[in-house]
Amino acid sequence: MRLLLIEDDVKIALFVSKGLKEAGFAVDHMENGEDGLHMALNEPYDVAVVDLMLPKIDGLTVIEEMRSSGINFPVLILSARRTVDDRVKGLTTGGDDYLTKPFAFSELLARVQALLRRSTGVSGSARLEVGGLVLDILSRKVERAGEAIELQPLEFSLLEYLMRNAGQVVSKTMIMEHVWDYNFNPETNVVEARICHLRDKIDRDFEDKLIQTIRGVGYVIKSDQ
Amino acid sequence: MLLNQINKHRNSLSFRLTVWYALIFTLTSVLALSIFYYHISKVTMENTDDELLEELEEFYALMKEGGVDQVTLEIVMESESEGGGVFYRLITMDGSILKELNMEAYEGVGVSADALAAIGKKEQYFFETISIPGNDYKVRIIYGAISPSMIFNMGISLEDNYEFLGIFRNLILLLMIPLFFVAAFIGWFLARHALKGVEEVTQTAIEISKGSIDKRVEVKRRHYEIDRLANTFNEMLDRIQTLIKGMHEMNDNVAHDLRSPLTRIRGIAEMTLVGNGSMHDYTEMAANTIEECDKLIEIINTMMDITETEAGVNQFKSEPLNIVDLVLSACDLFDPIAKEKEIQLITLLPETLVIDGDKSKMQRLITNLLENAIKYNKEGGTVTISVKQENQLVNIQVEDTGVGIPEEDLPHIFERFYRCDRSRSLAGIGLGLSLAKAIVRAFNGDIRVKSALDRGSSFQVILPA
Numbered sequence: 001m002r003l004l005l006i007e008d009d010v011k012i013a014l015f016v017s018k019g020l021k022e023a024g025f026a027v028d029h030m031e032n033g034e035d036g037l038h039m040a041l042n043e044p045y046d047v048a049v050v051d052l053m054l055p056k057i058d059g060l061t062v063i064e065e066m067r068s069s070g071i072n073f074p075v076l077i078l079s080a081r082r083t084v085d086d087r088v089k090g091l092t093t094g095g096d097d098y099l100t101k102p103f104a105f106s107e108l109l110a111r112v113q114a115l116l117r118r119s120t121g122v123s124g125s126a127r128l129e130v131g132g133l134v135l136d137i138l139s140r141k142v143e144r145a146g147e148a149i150e151l152q153p154l155e156f157s158l159l160e161y162l163m164r165n166a167g168q169v170v171s172k173t174m175i176m177e178h179v180w181d182y183n184f185n186p187e188t189n190v191v192e193a194r195i196c197h198l199r200d201k202i203d204r205d206f207e208d209k210l211i212q213t214i215r216g217v218g219y220v221i222k223s224d225q
Numbered sequence: 226m227l228l229n230q231i232n233k234h235r236n237s238l239s240f241r242l243t244v245w246y247a248l249i250f251t252l253t254s255v256l257a258l259s260i261f262y263y264h265i266s267k268v269t270m271e272n273t274d275d276e277l278l279e280e281l282e283e284f285y286a287l288m289k290e291g292g293v294d295q296v297t298l299e300i301v302m303e304s305e306s307e308g309g310g311v312f313y314r315l316i317t318m319d320g321s322i323l324k325e326l327n328m329e330a331y332e333g334v335g336v337s338a339d340a341l342a343a344i345g346k347k348e349q350y351f352f353e354t355i356s357i358p359g360n361d362y363k364v365r366i367i368y369g370a371i372s373p374s375m376i377f378n379m380g381i382s383l384e385d386n387y388e389f390l391g392i393f394r395n396l397i398l399l400l401m402i403p404l405f406f407v408a409a410f411i412g413w414f415l416a417r418h419a420l421k422g423v424e425e426v427t428q429t430a431i432e433i434s435k436g437s438i439d440k441r442v443e444v445k446r447r448h449y450e451i452d453r454l455a456n457t458f459n460e461m462l463d464r465i466q467t468l469i470k471g472m473h474e475m476n477d478n479v480a481h482d483l484r485s486p487l488t489r490i491r492g493i494a495e496m497t498l499v500g501n502g503s504m505h506d507y508t509e510m511a512a513n514t515i516e517e518c519d520k521l522i523e524i525i526n527t528m529m530d531i532t533e534t535e536a537g538v539n540q541f542k543s544e545p546l547n548i549v550d551l552v553l554s555a556c557d558l559f560d561p562i563a564k565e566k567e568i569q570l571i572t573l574l575p576e577t578l579v580i581d582g583d584k585s586k587m588q589r590l591i592t593n594l595l596e597n598a599i600k601y602n603k604e605g606g607t608v609t610i611s612v613k614q615e616n617q618l619v620n621i622q623v624e625d626t627g628v629g630i631p632e633e634d635l636p637h638i639f640e641r642f643y644r645c646d647r648s649r650s651l652a653g654i655g656l657g658l659s660l661a662k663a664i665v666r667a668f669n670g671d672i673r674v675k676s677a678l679d680r681g682s683s684f685q686v687i688l689p690a
Contacts, residue, residue: 082526082529083529083533102518102522104515154557180554180558182558182585182588182592183585184526184585184588184589184592185519185523186558186559186592186593186596187523187596187600187657188559188562188596188599188600190558190559190561190562193561193562193565194561196561197561214512215508215509215512215516216511216512216513216514216515216516216519217512217515
């Protein structure tokens with residue numbers, strides 16, 4: 001997958017492209033809007049990550065020019081401004097998603113992948129599997145090593161979200177947003193409590209602990225075997 | 226010097242008022258005096274005419290009694306006693322002069338044809354005023370028949386009249402100058418007096434802009450307008466002062482609340498770098514940094530949310546919200562936390578209750594109240610959430626059996642960053658209730674609190690349905 005990153009802050013660009021490369025993307029990084037637009041118009045990318053405040057040509061104009069030239073790959077907007085107005089402006093201009101700085105890299109990756117899934121039309125599978133743990137979305141049944149596990153509806157949603165992003169870290173904010181539909185984080189760590197319960201049901205009796213906590217960053221479901 | 230002063234004040238209101246006052250006062254005086262002057266000059270002219278008419282009547286009578294000889298004799302006598310200022314003539318009906326006396330100064334004064342015509346038409350007398358070449362003053366002349374064949378003609382120089390009016394005119398002109406200055410002075414005095422209140426407000430404003438925000442304009446019950454200005458000005462200052470104080474306090478608090486996490490981040494990073502850090506130390510440091518950063522971001526975001534909600538920057542999305550669903554979802558969210566502390570969540574809810582509003586804001590309001598109720602509760606306590614609709618109002622009540630809020634803290638708990646001594650030990654940023662209040666206000670509602678120390682608190686939110 002080829003990804004175009006247009007970002008003038010070198011340090012941000014460095015960790016974003018490093019992370020994206022580790023996740024398997026071929027990343028081209030441009031430091032200003034002019035070069036970025038030139039690349040966008042001439043290279044066949046799959047997705048772009050565009051900062052709004054850019055030298056020479058600002059991000060919104062870049063996206064506008066791209067869209068009016070018939071370039072249709074999805075664009076994730078990065079911005080330090082988080083008012084609803086800015087968000088709406090970014091999305092109506094032709095951006096496909098909007099991420100506010102500072103952001104967790106795991107969230108950026110998840111959003112980029114979601115954009116790709118949407119544009120390539122690959123819908124999520126109805127049956128998710130990680131290290132012997134199987135989750136059937138249609139029948140809403142979960143089993144590990146052939147034994148059925150009873151989950152509450154919210155626990156089911158949480159596990160489904162983790163398994164859809166298997167192998168990738170998801171932050172607490174992302175979980176709050178996708179599982180509870182809350183776009184803020186309560187001061188109390190409500191996600192942690194829920195994850196504990198889920199772990200109890202899924203991992204307690206097994207050597208291979210699937211749900212892992214990455215301190216400070218979030219949670220990941222993966223099999224170490 | 227004076228011109229400089231005038232130039233400096235040319236645009237000032239008091240200068241303009243003074244000038245206008247002086248001009249209007251002077252012009253009115255000039256008009257009044259002119260009318261007066263006009264009447265005086267008319268009266269003097271009438272006096273002269275009366276004098277001439279008297280003479281005519283006298284000679285008419287004399288003619289009847291003593292004939293031409295008596296008249297001639299009288300003319301000679303009078304002309305001698307009057308001197309050169311008055312001339313006398315006797316004229317026939319066709320205009321030929323029978324006798325003339327004192328004509329030295331009136332050479333060239335002929336017999337007026339108009340006069341002859343008028344008298345020919347049986348008019349009793351005829352007046353005219355003529356100028357004589359080489360003489361500064363005009364002459365007033367009377368013609369009148371004293372017998373069927375004889376006309377008495379007399380002329381009198383208007384020199385005395387002109388002199389009298391001239392003195393009067395000079396007097397008026399002389400008066401005008403001091404009058405203008407007196408008017409200017411009175412005008413200036415009145416303007417100063419009227420604008421004194423404005424000046425006081427200005428002085429106060431100057432002092433305030435130099436830094437003494439405590440200053441206020443004295444309200445002296447002088448004039449309604451000025452007092453109103455002073456009062457309005459003072460009220461505005463009170464409000465500004467409150468705002469500035471609030472901003473100062475908030476700045477201090479923000480600085481404090483940002484400084485503490487930054488100190489922790491920096492300290493731990495430094496210790497890790499300086500010490501013989503193991504891989505584990507570095508991992509710890511990175512994780513710690515992320516956690517602290519998330520806290521900082523949360524503070525910044527929440528502050529922005531409060532400011533935006535208060536200012537109404539983000540026009541609220543308005544969608545139908547089922548309060549009951551939102552409360553249930555919030556309870557579900559906090560259920561594991563409550564269970565950990567063995568706190569019982571009790572809900573008293575109707576089947577459904579829908580109002581219009583922004584979902585995210587309402588979620589936040591309910592979550593903040595519920596979170597506080599659990600956080601400041603005792604182990605084994607209860608939290609009761611009840612939702613009711615009464616008349617046109619929605620009543621959401623969150624009651625806990627926790628530590629309660631000391632009475633002296635109650636008025637401050639909705640202030641940004643305000644944290645009671647008891648809550649300082651617990652994690653949190655002290656913005657939850659400020660945001661809750663801002664949201665309630667944005668919904669045009671109200672939030673109230675009751676609390677008893679060690680018995681619990683009760684927050685009540687009232688929203689228009």
